[in-house]
Amino acid sequence: MILPDIPRLYTALAEILGAVLYAQAAPSRTAKPVYWGITAGWGALLAAFLYLTGDVPLLWWIPCMVAAIVWIYLYLLATRELNLLEAGYCCARAFIVAEFAASVEWQFHCGIWPQRGAGEPLSLLLLAVVYAVVYGFLFCFESRRKIAARLVITPTAMLMAVVMAVTVFAVSNLSFVSGDEVTIVVFYIRTLVDFAGVLILSVQHEQLREAALHSELAAMDNVLHRQYEQYKQSKENIRLINRRYHELKMQIAAIRAERDKVKQDAALAEMESDIHRYEAENKTGNPVLDTLLTAKSMYCQQHGINLTCVADGTLLDFLSTGEICTIVGTALDNATESVLTEQDPEKRLIRVAVYAQNGFVMLRFENYCAQPVELGPDGLPRQSSHGGYDLKSVRAAAETRGGTVTLHWENEWFTLRVLLPQKNEL
Amino acid sequence: MIRVAIVEDEAAVREQLAGYVQRCTRQYGTLFEVTMFTDGLEILEEYRPVYDIIFLDVEMPQLDGMETARRIRAMDSEVQLIFITNMAQYAIKGYAVGALDYVLKPVPYFAFSQQLQKAVGQLTRRARQYLAVPVDGGMRRVDAAEVYYIESDGHRINFYTENGDFSAPGTLKTWEEKLENSAFVRCNSGYLVNLAHVSGVQQNTVQVGPHELQISRPKRKAFLAALADYIGGGGA
Numbered sequence: 001m002i003l004p005d006i007p008r009l010y011t012a013l014a015e016i017l018g019a020v021l022y023a024q025a026a027p028s029r030t031a032k033p034v035y036w037g038i039t040a041g042w043g044a045l046l047a048a049f050l051y052l053t054g055d056v057p058l059l060w061w062i063p064c065m066v067a068a069i070v071w072i073y074l075y076l077l078a079t080r081e082l083n084l085l086e087a088g089y090c091c092a093r094a095f096i097v098a099e100f101a102a103s104v105e106w107q108f109h110c111g112i113w114p115q116r117g118a119g120e121p122l123s124l125l126l127l128a129v130v131y132a133v134v135y136g137f138l139f140c141f142e143s144r145r146k147i148a149a150r151l152v153i154t155p156t157a158m159l160m161a162v163v164m165a166v167t168v169f170a171v172s173n174l175s176f177v178s179g180d181e182v183t184i185v186v187f188y189i190r191t192l193v194d195f196a197g198v199l200i201l202s203v204q205h206e207q208l209r210e211a212a213l214h215s216e217l218a219a220m221d222n223v224l225h226r227q228y229e230q231y232k233q234s235k236e237n238i239r240l241i242n243r244r245y246h247e248l249k250m251q252i253a254a255i256r257a258e259r260d261k262v263k264q265d266a267a268l269a270e271m272e273s274d275i276h277r278y279e280a281e282n283k284t285g286n287p288v289l290d291t292l293l294t295a296k297s298m299y300c301q302q303h304g305i306n307l308t309c310v311a312d313g314t315l316l317d318f319l320s321t322g323e324i325c326t327i328v329g330t331a332l333d334n335a336t337e338s339v340l341t342e343q344d345p346e347k348r349l350i351r352v353a354v355y356a357q358n359g360f361v362m363l364r365f366e367n368y369c370a371q372p373v374e375l376g377p378d379g380l381p382r383q384s385s386h387g388g389y390d391l392k393s394v395r396a397a398a399e400t401r402g403g404t405v406t407l408h409w410e411n412e413w414f415t416l417r418v419l420l421p422q423k424n425e426l
Numbered sequence: 427m428i429r430v431a432i433v434e435d436e437a438a439v440r441e442q443l444a445g446y447v448q449r450c451t452r453q454y455g456t457l458f459e460v461t462m463f464t465d466g467l468e469i470l471e472e473y474r475p476v477y478d479i480i481f482l483d484v485e486m487p488q489l490d491g492m493e494t495a496r497r498i499r500a501m502d503s504e505v506q507l508i509f510i511t512n513m514a515q516y517a518i519k520g521y522a523v524g525a526l527d528y529v530l531k532p533v534p535y536f537a538f539s540q541q542l543q544k545a546v547g548q549l550t551r552r553a554r555q556y557l558a559v560p561v562d563g564g565m566r567r568v569d570a571a572e573v574y575y576i577e578s579d580g581h582r583i584n585f586y587t588e589n590g591d592f593s594a595p596g597t598l599k600t601w602e603e604k605l606e607n608s609a610f611v612r613c614n615s616g617y618l619v620n621l622a623h624v625s626g627v628q629q630n631t632v633q634v635g636p637h638e639l640q641i642s643r644p645k646r647k648a649f650l651a652a653l654a655d656y657i658g659g660g661g662a
Contacts, residue, residue, distance in 0.1 A: 310526045358624060417654045
C-alpha cells in the first residue's frame, strides 16, 4: 500500500511550534505584542513557502529544506536575545523536535485512517491532540528545568548539535531516497530515528545545563570564600596596628617622663588624641561589621573615597560571620569599585546605613555613580563591572534569611538595599 | 520654599555652609530659607517644628549635636537631621535619632549638595496625602497614612484604617492607580497594602497593623522588593 507523505502544512506548523518553543529560553528583543506579531507573519511566510514547494522534484527538496531552516534560524536570531552560536543551537533543537512531532503525528494518521485526507476535521483533531501532547510536554519540561544562569554555548556544543540534527535528519529520510515505495515501516524508522535525535539533543542540553549550574555554584562559593579570607586578613592587620599604637603610647609616656618642655607636651598630646581618634572609630556594636568597616575605611582613605556610615551593628548579631562578610563585604567592594571610576575625588562618595524599622533590618549602601547602571531582567546589573555573581551571592544570603535585595540607579546614585526580617519576629 | 537651619559654633563654617546652600539654589533652582544658630541651646530655645532640614554640628561647646538632635526629635518627628562632624565615630550612632546621614568636615561642596538634594527628595516623598472617598451619602476624607489596607469586594472596596473600617463603591484597580506614588502595593489580587503599616512578613502572610493577610506566591517577590525600597527609602 502506498502512503502519502506528511502534508507540508503539517510540517510547517510543527516547525513554527518548535521554533517558538525554544525561543522562549531567551528573552525577547521586543515587547510581547510586537514579538507575537512578528511570529505570526514569519510563521505565515514559512507555511506558504513550504506549501508552495511541496511538489518540487527530489533534487530541489534539499535546498528547500535548507531554506526553511535558515528562515527559522533568522527568526530566532532576530526576535530573541541570542548570539549566532546560541541561535544555531536552538535552531537545531527546534528543527529536530519539529521533525519528530510531524513524523509521530503522521504515523498515527496512517496507522488509523491511511486514506483519509489531511484537511478533514478528524485529521485536524488528531493533529491538534498529538502536537498539543508533544509540545505541551516539552514546554512543561523546559520551563520546569529552567535555570537563572545562562547556558554557555561553545562553538563545539553548537557544532555537535547541528551535526546531530543533520545526521538524524539524513538517516530518518534515507529510506525515502533509496526505496521506491513508501510503507508504514519507513514511517516507523523515521519516527524512531527522530525520537533518538530528540533524546540525544536533550541529553546534550542537560549536560550544558548542569555545567552552567555548577559553574555558578563554584563562583558563588568563591565569593564567599574570598570575603571570608579578606575578613580574616583585615582582622589580623587591625590586631597588629592596635599593638603598634599601644607601643607608641608607651613610648610617649616614656619620653614624657624624661623631659619637661611645654611644646613637646603639646605635640605629644596631639599624637595621643590622634591615637584616640583611631581607637574610637567604627564602633557599631557588631565586631564583624566593625572589622569590615575599619578595613574598608582605611582603603577608602588611601584612595580618596569619602565613606560615611551610620550603623546600629547590634541589629546584625543574628547573622553569621560569613553572612555579614558576604552582604556587607560584597556591597562595599562593589561600591568602592564603582566610585573609583569617578575622576573627581570629590565625587567619590559612599553612604552606608544600617537601621531597624517596622520589625525589619535595613542595610543600605549608596554610591555616587554618574554613569547609568543598566539592570537586567533579574534585577542585577548587566555589566560584570557592577558585580554580577557577587551581588547574586548577596541576594542568596538575604533570601536564606527570608529577606530580599533591590538595586536602583537614580539621579546619579546607585543604591543597594538589603531587607531582612528581624530575628525576634520569626 | 524649603526651610533649612544650620547649627554650628564656628562662624567660618557657618558662612561656608550658607554659601553652599545659595550655590545649590543657583545650581538646582530649589529655593531655601536659611536660619543660623551658634549652639544647640539656641535652636532649642522656644523650638517650634518649622524647619524641613537641620544641619547639626556634632561638637559644640554648650550642648553637643547628638543631645540637641535627641531633644529636637522629641518635639519634631518629621524634620530631617544631618550631622556635620570631623569625627565620623560620633555620627555613627545617628540612627538613634533618625539621622542616617552626615557630612565630614572640612565640608566639600559636592558632598554637601548631594546630601541636601537627598534631603529635599525625602521631603517631597513624605508629603501627606489625603484621599477623597465617595461613600454612600457623601464624601469621606481619609489620611492615606492611616489606611492599613484596601480590600476588593465585588464592585465595592473595603477600607481598613486606624479610625475604623468602611466600604465604598469602586474597584481596587482605580485606587491602585490613584495611589501609585504612595507606598501602596498589592500582596495578592484582593488586597492593596500600605507598606508603612507592615510589621512582619512570613512565608505566606504579611502583618499589616492588627491584620494578618495572605501573600500570593506570584506577588511575593515584587511585594518584598517594594517593601525593601520603602523601608530603605531615601534613595538619592
